[in-house]
Structures are given as C-alpha cells and as structure tokens.
Amino acid sequence: MCGACGSTVYPDPVMGDEQTLRKRMLVAHTVNSLTTGVPGTPRTTALAGGWTVTGPTGATTLCHTVADIWTAVLAGGLPRLLQQLEARAVTDEPGSLAAQVTDVGLRLARHRLLQSYPSNNTIGS
Secondary structure (H helix, E strand, O other), X not given: OOOOOOOOOOOOOOOOOOOOHHHHHHHHHHHHHHHOOOOOOOEEEEEOOEEEEEOOOOOEEEEOOHHHHHHHHOXXXXXXXXXXXXXXXXXXXXXXXXXXXXXXXXXXXXXXXXXXXXXXXXXXX
C-alpha cells in the first residue's frame, strides 16, 4: 500500500510493503490457530486496513500491525499461550509469513513474561 488512497499506512516489518487483505487474513488465521484452545484468548479478524481483536467479553481492539495484535492477544492466558508459540515456532517453515507472525508473538510473550516476573538475582541479595 502506498497511501495514495488517503488511508494511513502503518509500517509493519512482518507485512512489508504488500499489505493486502489476503495477507491480513493469513495473519489472522495464524494467530487464531495459535490461540485456539487457550481459555480467554481473543479472536482476531482481518479488515481492509488492519485487524480487530475481540475478547471474550466482546471488547474490541483495532490493531494496525502484527505487534499490535500480539499485544492485545497476550493480555490474557500468557503461560499457556507461550507454550503454544514455542511449539509452533519449531514447526513453522523458516521465513514464511506464519513463522514471522509466530516469531513476533513469541518475542512479545517472552518480553511480557520477563516484565511480569522480575529477577531477584542481584549481587549481595
């Protein structure tokens, strides 16, 4: 997307320059396949200009990048979702769109987990 249509283009390293609805649908499918079976995780839906992430209460978040999706999804069910992401990362074809989507989710999940459980390994403790 070049922005000629007047819509805002959000840079996304996973989507690259070709941000088509088909690619957005593949991203949504990848995220949903990882979150299926994890209680309380939201559902991702592709839109022409981004995605919506709808939680179990019906609250909806508009997302413009793959990182935005994972930030919204990781708001609940982190430990079990992290296991799903780690298992999927091993089986995804390297360099594929699914592998890139999984990688972003895995990095954000690990980062969030580290923030949730700060290390007490300080010198002199």
